[in-house]
Amino acid sequence: MKTLNPYIVRNEDFTDRIDVVCPRCEKKALVIGAGLYVPMAEHEEKVRFSCVSCGYAIKYENTPKTPVYVNSRGLTKYSRLLYPNAPIDPFFGFALWYCIEVNEGTLWAYNLEHLSVIEAYLKDSLRERNGLPYQNNSIASRLPKWVSAAKNREYLLRLIAWVKLR
Structure with a gap:
């Protein structure tokens, strides 16, 4: 698996599959x-939560709306409130699994691929953009x-290795 460049990708690029802590069983x-x-409208149709351990499941369209x-x-x-760039999932507000x-x-990271990009950035002792323009919203x-x-x-890096194992 090729690691993505942390100067190009954003946190939002990893919101298609987010590993979270189940609010019922904490797995x-x-x-x-x-x-x-x-x-x-796409969020209403596509976004959902499910826990294999306890069977808890929610569709985004069934969550309550709040007055804005x-x-x-x-x-x-x-x-419905979205929580971007925070240590919780942006749709339901559940705690992230990869949180240190x-x-x-x-x-924090949304999933293992997101964590791998952060890990690759940390491992790189010489962080060069290689001619890439500065992107203020990149990871x-x-x-x-x-x-x-x-x-x-x-x-x-030791903490990230430990979090990957759990």
Whole structure:
């Protein structure tokens, strides 16, 4: 499997399959997602959660909508909240399976492929873009400074290896 370039891919590129902690049995479960920037109707049809261990399953279309704002006519507009770029899944808000808590903060990934991109970035001691334009929304630009610091490299790589095994 070829590792993706962390200067090109974004966190949103990994939202099609998200490994989460089941809120009922606390075992590994799966959110089948869609891109965060596709039409909301596509989210309604495609996004769902399922846990093989306890059988808990939810369709995104069956989750409650929350009031977002009141328009100029006094009508309340409702929507489902999305949680992008946070250590929870962006559709249901469940805790991510690949989440590492350290003193400096939290390192998280949506799935094993996402974690592998972060791991490859950490392993690379000379981080060059090789002529790629700067993308402020890429994984490499969104990682906190304490993650890219050389002093934390070996420690974080050991933690990532441990998280992959569980």
